[in-house]
Amino acid sequence: MLSQLLNKIFFTEKHTVLTMLYDIELIYNCIKQNGEIQSQQFFQRAHPYKYWNYLKYYPWLTAEQQERFITGCLNIILFLVHNYLENGGGMIKKYYNDINRAVNNFQPITEINEKLHYMVKESLILSWKKMNDFGFDGKRDNLYQSISWTLKYTIMKTNNPLQE
Numbered sequence: 001m002l003s004q005l006l007n008k009i010f011f012t013e014k015h016t017v018l019t020m021l022y023d024i025e026l027i028y029n030c031i032k033q034n035g036e037i038q039s040q041q042f043f044q045r046a047h048p049y050k051y052w053n054y055l056k057y058y059p060w061l062t063a064e065q066q067e068r069f070i071t072g073c074l075n076i077i078l079f080l081v082h083n084y085l086e087n088g089g090g091m092i093k094k095y096y097n098d099i100n101r102a103v104n105n106f107q108p109i110t111e112i113n114e115k116l117h118y119m120v121k122e123s124l125i126l127s128w129k130k131m132n133d134f135g136f137d138g139k140r141d142n143l144y145q146s147i148s149w150t151l152k153y154t155i156m157k158t159n160n161p162l163q164e
Contacts, residue, residue: 017061020069053102055106084130
């Protein structure tokens with residue numbers, strides 16, 4: 001009985017993570033083809049899952065899958081923050097505390113994820129400022145630079161981002 005319960009939990013989580021990994025690839029392809037991050041299709045694909053709840057390492061993923069998955073989760077959070085700051089919509093306001101806790105508890109192990117992790121944390125500070133009616137407009141350039149960096153180096157995969 002216990003083994004059935006553990007198998008059900010493990011395989012359900014594994015199935016969810018693999019589905020999310022596939023969705024990340026679909027979202028990346030949508031961005032590559034449409035040249036935008038705010039398309040309706042992107043947010044419809046991103047909303048079924050609370051990506052921040054899966055921001056951890058899974059030993060059964062290959063190193064390449066793990067890198068793509070973590071990068072994808074961080075990118076989606078960054079794009080959701082961008083959507084919130086630009087349009088006031090999305091999940092950030094509703095789930096801010098959960099997202100912020102998950103991002104702050106996450107420990108990146110690669111240099112790219114460390115850089116992206118830092119950018120996501122900075123963008124969450126901007127969204128907190130917007131939610132609490134503090135000025136944040138002058139700091140949007142940082143968010144745009146983060147979006148530009150992640151589009152160029154983690155989605156379009158041009159050059160080695162840490163050598164520039």
